[in-house]
Amino acid sequence: MSFQLKNASSGMGVAEHTMSTFLELKRKKMHRYVIFKIDEKKMEVVVDKTGDPGESYVDFAASLPEDDCRYAVYDLDFVTEENCQKSKIFFIAWSPSDSRIRAKMLYATSKGRFRHDLDGIHYEIQATDPTEMDLDLLRGRAN
Template sequence: MAVHDDCKLKFQELKAKRTHRFIVFKIEEKQKQVIVEKLGEPTESYEDFTKCLPADECRYAVYDFDFLTAENVPKSRIFFIAWSPDTSRIRSKMIYASSKDRFKRELDGIQVELQATDPTEMGLDVSKWQNLDNYRFPSFAIKTFISLDDDKPVVS
């Protein structure tokens, strides 16, 4: 699966310049390449992001997630989300699953990976912060971590 150059360019803008809060990527099956479908403005919320994910189609996405450490120091992590709803076509699920690792290698700087099949797996309840090895992450992220090593999350 080819990756359009715009995907890498927009990801670098998100990572280095923080000009986007999130990016939603789509596989164009006829062209056999990953393209940028939607860019989120820096002011857009996590809720705005989740509304961009179609209910019955697979997507890849990255989200620049800001949080506070236990010492109230602001930090940021780039989440990669593999969105594969239960209602999407089997063929689409297979294409996205088989292309995911190759696509992720093109995006240098992803720190956390999530896989979600329905919106409840991506829920963000800011009022319910939990502590994990000196970091406060939202409850949806807690279940994906197994440890923190040298300030970098290690996911299961």
């Protein structure tokens, strides 16, 4: 059974597996991160890669391609000043400078709807290079 949410502005669908994988991260903590890509033939967002709960932010950042766009969600665990363990989910729109123009446009026009469909995102970051999504930046936003 194929379930697709269509984005009216871009005609982009979202694969059922994409949403269930996000829910595995959000509810069950089965993944540290999920990286999504747009399958241009099917015109739908699909899962590109998942990270095990024990993987680091460095592992996550290294998984993003240097020359192609991706969407990603990262589950950041941190300790507050009150010494409470917390978790916040970040949505990262990765669009490096070396990406194809078509890919940048496709990801930009599809982002709003896809991001809206991912219920439970706490923060959103747009990044064109690794410095714009530095771990300290995420920690600063989460606190």
